[in-house]
Amino acid sequence: xxxxxxxxxxxxxxxxxxxxxxxxxxxxxxxxxxxxxxxxxxxxxxxxxxxxxxxxxxxxxxxxxxxxxxxxxxxxxxxxxxxxxxxxxxxxxxxxxxxxxxxxxxxxxxxxxxxxxxxxxxxxxxxxxxxxxxxxxxxxxxxxxxxxxxxxxxxxxxxxxxxxxxxxxxxxxxxxxxxxxxxxxxxxxxxxxxxxxxxxxxxxxxxxxxxxxxxxxxxxxxxxxxxxxxxxxxxxxxxxxxxxxxxxxxxxxxxxxxxxxxxxxxxxxxxxxxxxxxxxxxxxxxxxxxxxxxxxxxxxxxxxxxxxxxxxxxxxxxxxxxxxxxxxxxxxxxxxxxxxxxxxxxxxxxxxxxxxxxxxxxxxxxxxxxxxxxxxxxxxxxxxxxxxxxxxxxxxxxxxxxxxxxxxxxxxxxxxxxxxxxxxxxxxxxxxxxxxxxxxxxxxxxxxxxxxxxxxxxxxxxxxxxxxxxxxxxxxxxxxxxxxxxx
Numbered sequence: 001x002x003x004x005x006x007x008x009x010x011x012x013x014x015x016x017x018x019x020x021x022x023x024x025x026x027x028x029x030x031x032x033x034x035x036x037x038x039x040x041x042x043x044x045x046x047x048x049x050x051x052x053x054x055x056x057x058x059x060x061x062x063x064x065x066x067x068x069x070x071x072x073x074x075x076x077x078x079x080x081x082x083x084x085x086x087x088x089x090x091x092x093x094x095x096x097x098x099x100x101x102x103x104x105x106x107x108x109x110x111x112x113x114x115x116x117x118x119x120x121x122x123x124x125x126x127x128x129x130x131x132x133x134x135x136x137x138x139x140x141x142x143x144x145x146x147x148x149x150x151x152x153x154x155x156x157x158x159x160x161x162x163x164x165x166x167x168x169x170x171x172x173x174x175x176x177x178x179x180x181x182x183x184x185x186x187x188x189x190x191x192x193x194x195x196x197x198x199x200x201x202x203x204x205x206x207x208x209x210x211x212x213x214x215x216x217x218x219x220x221x222x223x224x225x226x227x228x229x230x231x232x233x234x235x236x237x238x239x240x241x242x243x244x245x246x247x248x249x250x251x252x253x254x255x256x257x258x259x260x261x262x263x264x265x266x267x268x269x270x271x272x273x274x275x276x277x278x279x280x281x282x283x284x285x286x287x288x289x290x291x292x293x294x295x296x297x298x299x300x301x302x303x304x305x306x307x308x309x310x311x312x313x314x315x316x317x318x319x320x321x322x323x324x325x326x327x328x329x330x331x332x333x334x335x336x337x338x339x340x341x342x343x344x345x346x347x348x349x350x351x352x353x354x355x356x357x358x359x360x361x362x363x364x365x366x367x368x369x370x371x372x373x374x375x376x377x378x379x380x381x382x383x384x385x386x387x388x389x390x391x392x393x394x395x396x397x398x399x400x401x402x403x404x405x406x407x408x409x410x411x412x413x414x415x416x417x418x419x420x421x422x423x424x425x426x427x428x429x430x431x432x433x434x435x436x437x438x439x440x441x442x443x444x445x446x447x448x449x450x451x452x453x454x455x456x457x458x459x460x461x462x463x464x465x466x467x468x469x470x471x472x473x474x475x476x477x478x479x480x481x482x483x484x485x486x487x
Contacts, residue, residue: 002045011069013180026097026116026173027117028062029161032064035172035442035447037049037155038454040141041152041153044102061154061175063112063115074092074095076186077089079185079188081250082250087193088120089185094113094114095115096111097112107179107209109176109181110175111175111177114128125163127161130439132172136176138453140263141454142430142457145457145459145460148235150259150260151178151259153177157175170443178257178261182202182256183252184299185252187307188302188303190202191305199310203224207224221310226319228258230258232299233322233324233326236293237328243289245276245292248265251302264279266483268367270432270474271366272363274288274289275288276288278483297323335352339352339370339402340373340406340420351401351405358389358394358398362395377414422461427461433479
């Protein structure tokens with residue numbers, strides 16, 4: 001394991017030059033202190049987890065110190081925000097400190113969010129507050145533990161720095177890890193500013209470092225776009241299957257690698273609601289839960305438009321046509337597994353849709369329903385779960401279809417079925433009220449709840465002794481928390 005001064009930097013994005021980013025130093029936080037760190041994320045950098053408790057750790061990730069080999073850069077990009085094009089966005093409060101490679105040869109961006117003003121801050125102060133930093137940290141690591149592609153979070157550093165939002169709060173920084181922080185909006189920026197040379201240079205950078213297999217194809221750029229489509233179809237299928245709402249699916253928040261990142265007013269579903277809007281600022285419901293699927297396609301179309309200088313329109317349309325069939329295949333596969341099914345039948349889609357409609361009409365807890373469905377035999381489970389439904393006759397009719405479907409599977413014992421279902425149906429998810437409880441404690445200086453919740457969420461499928469309170473349905477107030485983009 002490495003110490004902090006033993007990290008090996010290779011700043012490949014910085015070498016692209018000033019057309020792609022601007023050199024900016026982080027603005028230090030006052031009295032930086034560790035709030036929480038992820039041992040699993042630290043392992044990606046081969047870091048000894050004990051270094052998180054040292055003073056230099058908080059100083060490095062609180063903006064006071066910098067490695068000599070680091071080259072902090074604020075990236076420039078544009079994007080469509082709520083459907084409207086914004087010509088220049090960029091890292092308004094984030095800095096790519098540099099790229100570090102580990103013993104396995106993997107490169108990881110060190111991206112510090114809340115690091116102060118940059119040329120792209122517009123009217124903002126470049127800061128992040130403690131509550132949003134904690135939410136991003138918890139979400140990044142929780143999604144990863146669920147098997148959903150995501151950026152990672154190394155740590156949150158708190159401070160005494162005052163930051164004004166709707167009220168005075170405390171500034172914080174979160175250190176994010178990803179193989180790349182390039183977004184759809186990077187390509188849009190160079191397309192709309194008519195800089196094809198830089199756009200081609202960016203595409204070559206991606207091909208060489210992140211999509212090398214596409215080099216072997218007759219049309220490497222088209223092959224790369226096709227893989228981006230495929231990755232996003234699978235990503236959003238996982239969001240939908242596990243009830244995750246991103247909240248701000250602007251093209252500048254879409255990773256070119258098909259991972260979840262730029263967490264804002266996200267939420268996991270409590271009661272199933274296909275029309276759920278997690279972003280208090282999303283008045284039209286553009287980024288509602290059910291809209292995430294078509295918005296994913298819309299965003300890919302925006303990226304396709306930016307790639308028209310290099311790929312024919314017909315080829316782009318053909319690649320875009322892969323999105324919905326791939327999404328549907330991944331989603332149905334996940335939902336079959338959540339129902340404990342190992343084979344495929346033609347009516348499985350109808351079985352899933354019928355269940356979700358019943359859950360919608362009865363306000364059934366999305367996560368706990370699937371977990372309890374695997375606690376015992378199908379017959380016993382549906383008998384116990386029927387009381388959660390207002391339309392009991394409708395649920396009984398679905399239950400008969402489900403029991404018959406399970407019987408046709410034919411293979412395995414009840415113990416094997418239970419293990420198989422519990423391996424894909426989490427007991428613990430990052431519910432908004434749990435995050436809020438941890439944030440409230442942290443804002444008063446008690447970080448123990450943030451750390452405990454992080455530990456619980458790092459093993460979402462395993463029942464953990466003494467942690468029953470994290471597997472409960474939320475109190476009524478917990479279902480009505482308003483989360484906005486303000487951070």
